[in-house]
Amino acid sequence: MRNLCVKVSYDGTAFNGFQTQPYGRTVQGEIEKAIKKLSGETIIIIGSGRTDAGVHAQGQVFNFYTKSSIPTERWAVALNTRLPKDIVIIEAHDVPEHFHARRSAKRKTYRYTIDMGKFPDVFGRQYRFHHPAPLNVEAMREGLRHLIGKHDFTSFTSIHSTKPHHVRTVYEADFVQEGPILHMYVTGNGFLYNMVRVIMGTLLWVGQGKLAPDEIKTILEGRSRSLAGPTAMAHGLMLMNVEYSL
Template sequence: MRNICMKVSYDGSRYNGFQSQPDGNTIQDHIEKAIRMLTGEELNIIGSGRTDAGVHAKAQMFNFLTASAIPIERWPLALNSRLPDDIVILDAVEVPESFHARRSAKRKTYRYTIDTGKFPDVFGRQYRYHHYRPLNVAAMREAIAHLIGTHDYTSFTSAHSTKKNHVRTIYEAYIEQDGPFLHIYVTGSGFLYNMVRIIVGTLIKVGIGAVAPGDMPAILEARDRSKAGPTAIAQGLMLWDVYYSELDAGLSDQSQG
C-alpha cells in the first residue's frame, strides 16, 4: 500500500464543511467519490482538520492509503477532472506509512478577512465579512497580542465543544491592513471548535470600543464562553496553511505554498 498526501484548495460556500457529515455534501465526500471513480477503491481520506460549513481553504492537507500504481505526478490532474470546479487538488506527494495528516501536523494558520469599506466588494463578498462600522485597528492589534502563548482557550470555543482539554498554543497572531480589508492571521498548534471565529468576533467588539484591549487576559482567565464576543460568520474564514516537519519525506519542501 502507498500512503499519499495531497494539498487541496476549495471554496466552501456551498459545502457542509470538510469532514463527512450524515447529510453529505462535504469536501471529503467529493474527494472520496473522485478517488473511487479513478481507482475503484472505497476508502476514507484523513484531513489535517475539519472546517465548518461555509469556511474555505487555500491549503487543506489530507492523506490516504491506496493500492493504485498511478504515478504520483498524475494524481492531481486525474482527480481534478472528476471534482467540482470549486475543489482543486494542488499537489501530491508519497509519504511514509506512519504519516498522518492530522497527527503529523506541527502547526496551522487560519486567515479571517473583514471588509471595512462603506459598501461591500461584490466580487469578493463570499470570502469576507463586511463590517460597516469603523474599527479601531490599533486597539485590535493590541488585543490580539494577548492571545499569543499557551493558554486554556475555553472562552474562545463553542459551548458545544466536545474536547476535554482546551489548552492550545498560539505561536503567531497579527492583523494586516490592505486598503479596506483587514486580514487576521492566527497560527497555532491546533484549534478548537469555532475558536478563530470567536477570536475575530471578540476583536470586532474591541474594534468598536465595546471591549478594551486590556480585557483580553481576563477573558482568557475566565474560561467562560459568555465573556468573549460573538462567533464571526463563516464566510470570512480560510484555512491558510498547514505545516509539517522536514522528517515527513520532504513534505515541507514539496507541498507547502
C-alpha cells in the same frame, strides 16, 4: 500499499463543512467519490482537521492509503478532472506509512478577512465579512497580542467542543491591512471548534469600543464562553496552510 499526502484548496460556500456528514454536500465526500471514480477504491481520507460549513481553505491537507499503481505525479491532475469546480487539488506526494495528516501536523495558519469598505465588494463578498462601521484596528491588534502563547482557550471555543482539554499554543497572530480589507492571521499548534471565529467576534467588540484591549486577557483567564463575544460569520475564514516536519 502507498500513503499519499495531498494539498487541496476549496471554496466552502456550497459545502456543509469538510468532514463527511449524514446530510449535505461535503468536501471529503466529493474527494472520496473522485478517488472511487479514478482508482476504483473505496477510501476514507484523513483530513488535517475539520472546517465548518461555509469556511474556505487554501491549503487543507489530507492523506490516504492506496493500492493503485497510478503514478504519484498524476494524482492531482487526474482527481481535478473528476472533482467539481469548487475543489482543486494542488499537489500530491508520497509520505511514510506512519504519516497522519492530523496527528503529524505541527502548525496551522488561519486567516479571517473583514471588508471595512462602505459597500461590499460584489466579487469578494463570499470570502470577507462586511463591516462598514469604523474599527479601531490598533486596539484590535493590542487585544490579539494577549492570545499569543500557551493558554486554556475555553472562553474562545464553542460550548459544543468535544476536546478533552482546551490548551493550545498560538505562535503568531497579527492584523494586516490592505486598504479597506483587514486580514487577521493566526498560527498555532491546533485550533478548537469555532476558536478563530470567536476570537474574531470578540476582537470586533474591541474594534467597536465595546471592550478595552486588556479585557481580552481577562476573558481568556475567565475560561467561560459566556465572557467572549459572538462567533464571527463562517465565510470570512480560510485555512491557509498546514505545516509538517517531514
